[in-house]
Amino acid sequence: MRKTVAIVGGGATALLLAAELDHKKFDVFIYEKNAAPGRKLLVAGDGGFNLTHSEKPDTFISRYTPSSFFEPIIKNFNNTDLRNWLKSIGIDTFEGSSKRVFPVKGIKPIDVLTAILSVIKQKNVSIETRITWHGWRNDQLLFTDDKNKNEFVIKPDITVFALGGGSWKVTGSDGSWTKHFIDQGVEVKPFQSSNCAFEIEWDKEFLKQAEGKTLKNLTLHCGENKKEGEVVITAFGLEGGAVYALSGAIRKQLSEEGHAALFMDLKPSISLTTIESKLRNRGNRSISECLKNDLNISGVPLLLLKSVIDKAQFTDPVVLSERIKNLQLTIKSAGPLDEAISTVGGIALEEIDENFQLKKIPNCYAIGEMLDWDAPTGGYLLQGCFSMGVGLGRKLNTSI
Numbered sequence: 565m566r567k568t569v570a571i572v573g574g575g576a577t578a579l580l581l582a583a584e585l586d587h588k589k590f591d592v593f594i595y596e597k598n599a600a601p602g603r604k605l606l607v608a609g610d611g612g613f614n615l616t617h618s619e620k621p622d623t624f625i626s627r628y629t630p631s632s633f634f635e636p637i638i639k640n641f642n643n644t645d646l647r648n649w650l651k652s653i654g655i656d657t658f659e660g661s662s663k664r665v666f667p668v669k670g671i672k673p674i675d676v677l678t679a680i681l682s683v684i685k686q687k688n689v690s691i692e693t694r695i696t697w698h699g700w701r702n703d704q705l706l707f708t709d710d711k712n713k714n715e716f717v718i719k720p721d722i723t724v725f726a727l728g729g730g731s732w733k734v735t736g737s738d739g740s741w742t743k744h745f746i747d748q749g750v751e752v753k754p755f756q757s758s759n760c761a762f763e764i765e766w767d768k769e770f771l772k773q774a775e776g777k778t779l780k781n782l783t784l785h786c787g788e789n790k791k792e793g794e795v796v797i798t799a800f801g802l803e804g805g806a807v808y809a810l811s812g813a814i815r816k817q818l819s820e821e822g823h824a825a826l827f828m829d830l831k832p833s834i835s836l837t838t839i840e841s842k843l844r845n846r847g848n849r850s851i852s853e854c855l856k857n858d859l860n861i862s863g864v865p866l867l868l869l870k871s872v873i874d875k876a877q878f879t880d881p882v883v884l885s886e887r888i889k890n891l892q893l894t895i896k897s898a899g900p901l902d903e904a905i906s907t908v909g910g911i912a913l914e915e916i917d918e919n920f921q922l923k924k925i926p927n928c929y930a931i932g933e934m935l936d937w938d939a940p941t942g943g944y945l946l947q948g949c950f951s952m953g954v955g956l957g958r959k960l961n962t963s964i
């Protein structure tokens with residue numbers, strides 16, 4: 565007998581689930597509160613639509629926290645599977661120099677969304693927009709139809725929640741769903757910013773000259789974690805791939821100590837001994853000249869060094885070389901939730917079984933960013949969401 569599946573929320577995760585579900589077995593309905601599905605997908609596409617990463621499977625999985633949760637999910641539908649599937653719907657992809665994967669030139673984010681929606685339409689999935697979910701009334705799902713300003717309830721055979729995280733409210737993922745699950749006794753962890761800016765109190769003179777500038781080819785360390793890449797100096801503090809990737813470690817120190825210590829290696833390719841020897845053996849040249857000519861340290865990196873260390877340290881080759889390799893910056897806070905690329909927090913993973921089914925609410929499942937997991941930018945977020953959608957689709961297809 566055919567079963568009805570209600571997918572609540574119409575983002576990336578929901579769309580891949582709908583595309584995977586077997587339309588011979590299921591009548592599928594997506595309920596989305598915005599006027600159209602996939603709004604965050606389109607926002608994610610602004611400035612480069614990073615659909616996945618081309619890293620090899622083992623290291624790929626290690627990017628996720630917790631990676632043990634993601635191992636079967638990514639193995640079931642990995643980055644190659646995603647690229648092949650996208651190709652099969654007319655979206656060719658390429659690997660950028662950073663190993664991130666994007667649609668080929670000429671394919672815009674809206675084209676990717678349209679291609680996914682056309683698969684779903686061929687499967688006769690109903691997409692009901694401007695419909696907001698408000699929890700349960702008795703054991704039925706309660707919605708408002710925001711066009712006609714009326715309430716209605718439904719009782720599908722299977723309900724899948726894919727309501728998103730807690731950032732970029734303008735896209736619809738405002739996290740207002742959390743209270744409905746808490747009311748059902750489900751543990752929901754508070755949202756926190758991830759892949760976000762971090763606050764640093766810069767020296768005013770430094771900021772005047774460095775705001776908006778990028779520091780490239782450096783390594784950042786926080787606790788045991790390190791990341792090579794680049795960062796952008798902003799009035800608030802630091803942004804960019806290298807610092808985003810350390811979000812988890814920084815968040816941990818912020819919550820334990822109220823601040824976090826971030827260490828910057830401005831010259832990862834040159835050893836401490838070599839730097840010190842060059843500074844010691846500079847002859848009659850000034851330290852700044854030596855930094856510029858022998859170590860290629862000038863402009864913003866030089867300004868940064870001068871703003872963080874005092875004159876006595878700057879002129880001491882031993883101390884200066886140590887600072888070049890290990891410049892400490894103090895992070896005061898994480899950037900605002902709504903401006904974060906992603907959030908951690910949401911439904912605790914202990915609340916779902918290996919099939920994404922909520923242990924306390926029969927026939928209900930939860931997938932996507934609304935679950936409490938983390939991954940860096942670089943395509944891992946969307947791959948995680950897409951893989952969960954496909955994974956649950958396959959499980960439901962074979963369980964009926």
Ligand SMILES: Cc1cc2nc3c(=O)[nH]c(=O)nc-3n(C[C@H](O)[C@H](O)[C@H](O)COP(=O)(O)OP(=O)(O)OC[C@H]3O[C@@H](n4cnc5c(N)ncnc54)[C@H](O)[C@@H]3O)c2cc1C
Pocket residue numbers: 572573574575576577578595596597598601602603604605607608609612613614615616695696697698726727728729731732735736737738739740741904905906931932933934941942943944945946947949
């Ligand atoms: C600026 C930005 C850039 C990004 N760039 C990238 C990138 O390049 N690569 C990458 O991998 N990831 C990127 N991401 C992250 C990625 O877009 C998200 O992780 C992913 O879209 C989450 O998918 P989701 O389906 O879980 O949630 P969403 O896409 O947020 O979907 C949730 C849906 O649920 C709907 N909804 C919420 N509450 C209700 C309700 N009560 N009733 C009905 N509907 C409801 C929302 O309107 C929304 O459409 C970026 C994110 C941002 C904000």
